[in-house]
Amino acid sequence: MNLAKIARRRYTVGNTPLEFLPNLTKHLGGPRIHIKRDDLLGLSSGGNKTRKLEFLMADALAKGADTIITTGAVQSNHCRLTLSAAVKEGLKCRLLIEERVEGSYSETASGNNLLFRLLGAESITPVPGGTDLMAVMQQMAQEVVAEGGTPYVVPGGGSNALGALGYVACAEEILSQSFEAGLDIDHVVCASGSGGTHAGLVAGFHGNQSGIPITGISVRADKGPQEAKILDLARHTSQLAGAELEIPADRVVVRDDFVGPGYSLPTREMTDAIQLFARTEGILLDPVYTGKTAAGLVGLIQEGAFAKDSDVLFVHTGGSPALYAYPNETLG
Numbered sequence: 001m002n003l004a005k006i007a008r009r010r011y012t013v014g015n016t017p018l019e020f021l022p023n024l025t026k027h028l029g030g031p032r033i034h035i036k037r038d039d040l041l042g043l044s045s046g047g048n049k050t051r052k053l054e055f056l057m058a059d060a061l062a063k064g065a066d067t068i069i070t071t072g073a074v075q076s077n078h079c080r081l082t083l084s085a086a087v088k089e090g091l092k093c094r095l096l097i098e099e100r101v102e103g104s105y106s107e108t109a110s111g112n113n114l115l116f117r118l119l120g121a122e123s124i125t126p127v128p129g130g131t132d133l134m135a136v137m138q139q140m141a142q143e144v145v146a147e148g149g150t151p152y153v154v155p156g157g158g159s160n161a162l163g164a165l166g167y168v169a170c171a172e173e174i175l176s177q178s179f180e181a182g183l184d185i186d187h188v189v190c191a192s193g194s195g196g197t198h199a200g201l202v203a204g205f206h207g208n209q210s211g212i213p214i215t216g217i218s219v220r221a222d223k224g225p226q227e228a229k230i231l232d233l234a235r236h237t238s239q240l241a242g243a244e245l246e247i248p249a250d251r252v253v254v255r256d257d258f259v260g261p262g263y264s265l266p267t268r269e270m271t272d273a274i275q276l277f278a279r280t281e282g283i284l285l286d287p288v289y290t291g292k293t294a295a296g297l298v299g300l301i302q303e304g305a306f307a308k309d310s311d312v313l314f315v316h317t318g319g320s321p322a323l324y325a326y327p328n329e330t331l332g
């Protein structure tokens, strides 16, 4: 795999830290827990979408786009970061907001919604949950064309094969950092949503023949469909990166038992995990993704999924701006 063959913009200076979490490790009684601080990526309060956007925006610029169109939920980190990248590149950005939980959209909400407005989205269009988002974005693109502009549609979560290359790059960064640190990672735990993060890590770790297993914690979908989606995306990503190895289906493992009642809806375990990370390590998670993923990590440890003397890496994918939109869920 040689990612240098593919055009990329850079939105982060250097690598994100890979740190040991001694207090959390002690609190949980092993395994040793490490964290990849992808909450410290660049752009406006960076997170995992920053890595995907490095490849997606390079493609948009190569195609002469002047208006980016994308979609996400009412507190979408992806929409915030896509807008932020567009601002940085001098492009306009239109957002299609899917109200996945009925009645959850409010024009004056805090958190990411506040930032959509602050960063100057050209338009913010809410639609009901279940809308055919790709079809609506194609219509929005036609409107841009009719106005004389050149649109570029970024799929939800930036999760096509091009975007997922950002997490192939992250897997390579982790391998290089862990080698430098003399750290032999036994297992990786990450969020599994639109899938680019999980699929990119699977493609990157497998393409480098690292043998490191990954567990994706679903934040929305059931295990069966999510695993099928991740495998398909990981294979396409791997092909795009020029890997010659086919990814076996058993490399993709999803747990769906930490979703609770649904996407963005709180669980006791999520609130506990957010408080645990904040109060042992001073690290801010978010209620929609990393809080549930951390609840998954704690759940797996309690099940005895990892040997006490092993090293587990938690990938922090960002999202803390959403804390300010969900104060009750966060403080429990």
Ligand SMILES: *Cc1c(COP(=O)(O)O)cnc(C)c1O
Pocket (backbone or CB within 6 Å): 047, 048, 049, 077, 078, 157, 159, 191, 192, 193, 194, 195, 196, 197, 198, 286, 289, 290, 317, 318, 319, 320
């Ligand atoms: C989008 C998002 C995820 C999920 O990543 P996918 O690549 O969409 O699966 C996880 N954490 C945060 C904070 C996110 O914004």
